Amino acid sequence: MSLDGHKKTKSVIVFISLLLAIEGLDEIVDGVMGVTYPLIRDDLELSYVQIGLLLTIPNTVSSLIEPILGILGDFGGRKLLILGGGISFAAALVLIALSHQFWSLLAALVLFYPASGAFVSLSQATLMDLEPHRHEANMARWALAGSLGNVLAPLALTGALTLNQSWRNVFLTLAALSVCLLCSVWKFPIEGVKVSTPMDMPEFSIQKGIHHVIYALKRRNVLRWLILLQSSDLMLDVVRGFLALYFVDVIGISGTQASFAFSIWLGFGLLGDLFLIPLLERVQGIQYLRLSVFLVLCLYPAFLLLPNITLKIIILGALGFLNAGWYSILQGQLYTAMLGQSGTVMALNNLAGLVSAFMPLVLGWLAHKYGLQPTMWAFLAAPMILLIGLCYERK
Numbered sequence: 001m002s003l004d005g006h007k008k009t010k011s012v013i014v015f016i017s018l019l020l021a022i023e024g025l026d027e028i029v030d031g032v033m034g035v036t037y038p039l040i041r042d043d044l045e046l047s048y049v050q051i052g053l054l055l056t057i058p059n060t061v062s063s064l065i066e067p068i069l070g071i072l073g074d075f076g077g078r079k080l081l082i083l084g085g086g087i088s089f090a091a092a093l094v095l096i097a098l099s100h101q102f103w104s105l106l107a108a109l110v111l112f113y114p115a116s117g118a119f120v121s122l123s124q125a126t127l128m129d130l131e132p133h134r135h136e137a138n139m140a141r142w143a144l145a146g147s148l149g150n151v152l153a154p155l156a157l158t159g160a161l162t163l164n165q166s167w168r169n170v171f172l173t174l175a176a177l178s179v180c181l182l183c184s185v186w187k188f189p190i191e192g193v194k195v196s197t198p199m200d201m202p203e204f205s206i207q208k209g210i211h212h213v214i215y216a217l218k219r220r221n222v223l224r225w226l227i228l229l230q231s232s233d234l235m236l237d238v239v240r241g242f243l244a245l246y247f248v249d250v251i252g253i254s255g256t257q258a259s260f261a262f263s264i265w266l267g268f269g270l271l272g273d274l275f276l277i278p279l280l281e282r283v284q285g286i287q288y289l290r291l292s293v294f295l296v297l298c299l300y301p302a303f304l305l306l307p308n309i310t311l312k313i314i315i316l317g318a319l320g321f322l323n324a325g326w327y328s329i330l331q332g333q334l335y336t337a338m339l340g341q342s343g344t345v346m347a348l349n350n351l352a353g354l355v356s357a358f359m360p361l362v363l364g365w366l367a368h369k370y371g372l373q374p375t376m377w378a379f380l381a382a383p384m385i386l387l388i389g390l391c392y393e394r395k
Contacts (some may be wrong), residue, residue, distance in 0.1 A: 016130070018185055019123045020145040022086075025181055026120045027146040029093065029174050031153025034240045035262050036167045038248050038255050040105070043167075048372075050102050052364020054109060055241050059360075062113035063353040066121065069114070070346030071209035073122045078343075082126075085118025086182040093175035097168040117350070125342035128335045136285045136332035140276045143328040147270040154263045158256060213347050216338060225334040226348060228389045230356040232326040235296065235382035238359055242367075242376070243316075250373045251309060261313050268317035272324025285329035290390050292322040297383040304376055326386070 037051060046054075073081055092112035099105035127138055160170050216222050243265065247258035279288060296319060303315040338345050367375040 012130070016127065018181075019127045020142065021181055022120055022123045022185070023142055024145040024149040025174070025177060026089075026116055027149030028153045028156070029116075029149075029171075030237070031150040031240075031266065032157055032167075032170055032174065033096075035154045035157050035244050035259050036170070037241065038244055038258065039167045041245075044100070044102060044105060046102060048364045048368040051241075051245075052361040052368075054102075054106060055238075055360030055364070056358055057106060058109040058113040059353065060358070061110050062117055063350040065114040066117035066350035067213065067347035069118050069122065070125070070343040070348075070350065071213065073125055073343030073346065074209060074212075074341060075343075078122055078126060081118045082122050083182065083186060085115045085120075085122070086178065086185065088112075088115030089119045090175045090178035090182065091115075093171050093178060097171035097175070117346070121346045121349075122343065125346055128342045128345075129340075132339055135335040136329055137277070137280050139328040139332040139335070140273065140280055140325070143324070144270070144273040144277065147266065147273040147324065150266040151263065151270050154259045154266065158259050158263075161256065209344065209347075212341060212344050213351070216341075216344060216348055217351070219337070222334065222337050222348065224389060225330060225337060226352040228386055229327070229330045229334065229349065230352050231382050231385040231389070232323075232330055233356060233382075234359060235300075235323055235379055236327060238363070239379045241360060242363065242372070246372055246376055250371075250376075251312070253309065261316060264313050264317045265320040267320070269320035269324045272321040273328075275321075276325045276328060279325075285325065285332065286390065288325060289329050290387070292325060293383045293386045293390065296322050297380070297387060300380055300383070304373075 040046065041051060069081060069085075088111060092108050092115055095108035095111065096105065099108055124142055127142060128135055131138055156173075157167065157170055160167070244255070244258045244262055247253050247261050248255060253261075276288075299315055299318055299322070303312055303319060306312055306315070334348070335342060335345055338348070363375055363378060366378065
């Protein structure tokens, strides 16, 4: 290999490493937020309805803003969008740490969600453009980076609490790490890595980008993957927002013990992501997905019904292992269906997210009115919808 070729390969490896590091950091933040909800709830005296609003309103606002960011990402100027999102990302973390009431926390999250879209989602889209024919495999690597962040999140919180530190200090530390990563991205010549998409044409405009989005929503295959993606999120990110509360309020264990159970779920999810990368080299992702969805459909009721805490945690670990590949495979299929329009995929995900964004609010209202224990059964809808959709794909 020539010297120039070696430098180019090294540049691409560093670039990919930075993109994966961005995902890892984002999942650390997301994981810390999930396990600190009991602490935040007690500190700010929040109700279940307010928690539902915190999970719903920022996501809804972001779903209105991020489609435009995705279209602009295909149009050009991705580096500016990623860097601007990173600055807002770090600022939002500082505001979360300084929040002392519901409205200030809500405002910080309203800033954080679209900032994460620009900083993280466009980084994912850029990674997908590097190898257009390995979407599932690269999504598996992306998910692995996220799982590492998820595993570190509750461990970081547990360590901070052991050292008598507040959850606020954890968010301030994450803000500092965000600034360090942002500086690395800032110095890196992103323009030096060729990202080939059909949107690079000079005549492309925002209006044409919107037409691409509308046309894509009319395609049955694209619409099906969007529906399955949003449905799978019910058993992924949405349930994560309620798991710690379930163990504290329903099972009756302490916040530290709930953090440990949460770590088991995320740890086995990490093992599932590690297992998925070599698996996708041997079998089709859809085949594995059908099996894992069926097993989750069988195990989740057992998790809710069995009274023994040890058995619950064991089953929780199995659930984390089995649903590890859901997002990677489904998102990879969507990128393949929209080959060459990775930014538009971001726009489609957020438009679809406008519908599913109200799921946490509905679940929060159900928990407030009927209790958290019966509300947890609603998450069973995720594997049921996926199994139906995947059987349709097989037909």
